[in-house]
Amino acid sequence: MSDYNPMELMICVAARNLEDGATVVVGTGAPCAASMLAQKTHSPNLCILFEAGGVAPILPSMPISVGDSRTFHRAIMASSMPEIMETCQRGMVDYTFLGGAQIDMYGNINSTMIGNDHSKPKVRFPGSGGANDLASLCWRTMMMTVQDSKRFTSKMDFITSPGYLKGGDSRYEAGLPKGSGPYRIITNMAIMGFDGESKRMKVLSINPGYTRKDVQENCGFELLWADRLSDTDPPHSEELRILREVVDPHRYIIGR
Amino acid sequence: MSDYNPMELMICVAARNLEDGATVVVGTGAPCAASMLAQKTHSPNLCILFEAGGVAPILPSMPISVGDSRTFHRAIMASSMPEIMETCQRGMVDYTFLGGAQIDMYGNINSTMIGNDHSKPKVRFPGSGGANDLASLCWRTMMMTVQDSKRFTSKMDFITSPGYLKGGDSRYEAGLPKGSGPYRIITNMAIMGFDGESKRMKVLSINPGYTRKDVQENCGFELLWADRLSDTDPPHSEELRILREVVDPHRYIIGR
């Protein structure tokens, strides 16, 4: 079994969740790498979109901006931001990836600020950008993140992007599209999904080298556990080869 | 003084109302001829738009459809119907021309049906097309029509396109854009405007060969009269020359 780092594992697991013929809106970095890996393994027909307007480019390298010219290099379409967001709103986009400083048990995400005074934040982040839009409008939201009990918290300073809000049907009742929401949270320690009823975060599999105890101790809220809790299938050597040699040869992302 | 027919007079008078640098949405026929005449006389910078998307074409001939290729021949833009209508809604379009089977004292127009049962009309016409939109959204609506007491009526079978509705402020109160509405009704007998308060049709000038009596007798409602009622300035020989030789050499329109 070949050696790998946590980022490589998260990217490989994320890629496996992107089936052939699906659509995914990605940002720069790991999500883009996961999508490129999926294209070069089991999903040659995966359609990658970028929020500034790029559709199905033949990516010559990792974009540094979701609006730079790489995102529509030999693309099927170089469109606009409203075009991409309306395509999501219409229900034509299956997946998206988000990141954030805080996430709670319902998959709500904070990428706006730390502190309790919005007008004078202790720490200010960029804000939603397209995150809230994609979390609201795409069918399934995924997240790749290193896990710790600060980031996985029950005390959110700010909910930037909607997960299942307060759980149960609260997301739909708020007016957000029926059947949409968080799908997978992929961390260095485990893979989580969400309970069908309560919509609380539920551990589906634990990554090699970690225990159930590790996963719970590095989470600020009580996790649910799948009845059939499994071991995460580690990156295969072929996945790693393509990721390292083809997708990210300069190790911009997997080198982090 | 050169001889002319009623259509030529109406077109020449309409053209004089289109000042240089203005925007006008036109259909096929007389309105298009009036706009072309204006461009070739005092308004070289008049911008002509067609509702299917054509903007500022160099018209090689009269279009037979507001969507045919003449309407965007060497145009500044071949856009879309929403683009044109939203440009009107934004307040960037100064003039439009409408036609219809019935018009009332407030400039409301019927181009939908004759009869009293909408589901089974006695006579069915094409309907609004873009007429209601342009009457609602452009700043000033004009009409060129032969005048008779059937067409100029107080009993409208159907209001397709809004004039001043019930007069006074009723047009604005209905939600239609502030300051917009009917501007000139140009007939074979007279030129009408609308009273600033009551918004009722008011005769501004009478065409050569007609009397105040003719104008009222050929109108199904009571007309208001300008304090300074004048004689309509008839077509000038240069206007007629350009109209006949350049704008409509085949007499498609002025031959009617």
Add this chain to the structure above:
Amino acid sequence: MDIGAELLSGQNELFTDPDADNARLFFRTKSRAMKNKLSTAEEVVKTMISDGDYIAIGGFGANRIPTAIIHEIVRQGKKNLGFAGHTSTHDFQVLVAGECFDRCDIAYIIGLEARGLSPAARRYIESGKVKLTEWTNATLSWRIKAAAMGLSFLPARNILGTDTFRYSAAKEILCPFTGQKYAAHPALYPDFAAIHVHECDIYGNAHVYGASVSDQDLAKAAKRVVLTTEKLIHTDKIRSNPEGTFIPFWCVDAVIEVPYGSYPGNMPYEYFSDEEHLQEWLKVEKDPEEHKKFIRKQIMETKNFYEYLELNGGIEKMIKLRSIELLIDRNKGGLK
């Protein structure tokens, strides 16, 4: 804000479901794969349109229309369709000949613009056989745009205060910021749409030149979309000019290559409309028997669009119409 009482509603029937979540559930299942979508008019009309469906036709009546599909709908005798009468002229006239639809959203029908009115269309509508709901060109454009945007309505400032509103299915609403009254137009998600384009690849990535009317929005709004195209192109041509893509593949379910496919309508930069033939349509319609014979000959007894085209002059006619489109006077100049 308890002003609901003052807000009016159009009284006529809304023929389609504007619900955005219902539309999303459909679009979730729509294929996004870039696969070969080549088909035939016969196959598409047979498999993609069911009696009772609500359909829309791209282009502008007699400009850039998918004639092969319109004829095939009549040829296969589709019935009880709903129709978006959005700047419909010759397309409407053809579907009337087949008495294919029994409900119609009206913006512009019956007329062929400067060419005059269609007697047959007039008879059909005045017969009372067709349920009518009034709209306008902009309203249908915005209803289609609302669907393309994944919404159930869009606000607009037209049709307020008129009978057009009264006999529509629109509703008045107030702007929550300004209190301004608007007409809310319900999203229109057609079951089927056919659009004729200048060129596209086998996946449905298309280029269109000239006025686009509402076709970019229509391709997104409709649940099933077929493109007829003047010619097929390689995807490299799409990828070499990605800002020029008019319709992307994911909107499209089928692609049919139909050279001269807008005949007898105008195809911008390619050929002008056949005005003589369109006048013939209007003439024969005056006599219902003549009209039946004409339709039998032109549509029912022709195997497909090419036989119809051949019947009316074929490629030599198209060369004439191309000269007209390009403003070439073949009587002047040229090599002796």
Add this chain to the structure above:
Amino acid sequence: MDIGAELLSGQNELFTDPDADNARLFFRTKSRAMKNKLSTAEEVVKTMISDGDYIAIGGFGANRIPTAIIHEIVRQGKKNLGFAGHTSTHDFQVLVAGECFDRCDIAYIIGLEARGLSPAARRYIESGKVKLTEWTNATLSWRIKAAAMGLSFLPARNILGTDTFRYSAAKEILCPFTGQKYAAHPALYPDFAAIHVHECDIYGNAHVYGASVSDQDLAKAAKRVVLTTEKLIHTDKIRSNPEGTFIPFWCVDAVIEVPYGSYPGNMPYEYFSDEEHLQEWLKVEKDPEEHKKFIRKQIMETKNFYEYLELNGGIEKMIKLRSIELLIDRNKGGLK
């Protein structure tokens, strides 16, 4: 429907007037004439922007940005501006250096995407000197689109149920047809917008290549619009391809020819972003004194954009960045 009680409103300030009739009254007076609009950055910023105005910048942060205008705003010391922080990155960072704005609609600020966060922008925002209202990329796109459409709002299905909504100025509304809850986003009509394009004529008819972000809507929504362009073209090029017109003349008040005008940002198909220079910005910002010196040298003490470009490598640098954009490896091959 008396459900008004249940409907929530964002609690933060709406910095601009969404009223469509007020906007129409302005647009009624805006010139539609096709006249020569050539000007200079100095003249445009002096005459078209007043302290206190609300401004928006086209492009996408460090992609296709009108750098000459952004710098000139800082150089002329414009103050108390409102700013649309719509995918703003380097443009935001430059305006922060001049402390030009005191209120900001936020979609994305402070960050330069994969490049990291701007320490200076962070200090400025965390200082509390700037009034902040939260939005999102799609929301600002739709607020601008609402204005472009001549409306006072558009409905959308994003931001509901979040603190992003709570600290916005959006309002919940219900669809009059389905009862579906929507976020109503107020139209955004900026006082001024600057957009960098690939080519345009002296009237402002423009072509843009690559992702267009929200610039077509922004050109319509803004009351005053300046285009900076890589190069001027003859109007014949516009008229020979009317479907390709990205922005029509009537939206545009001034045109400035600025070759390399998006530097240090990326200009699609022309030159890539200058990543070394952008990293230098982030580095010097760590020390406020260094930052002041840097801004003095780069902007305050340069006469115009060309001196700034010269200072950072001039045309030779642009040739390098063009190679990167075109994926040319000048170390490989070529004639020996």
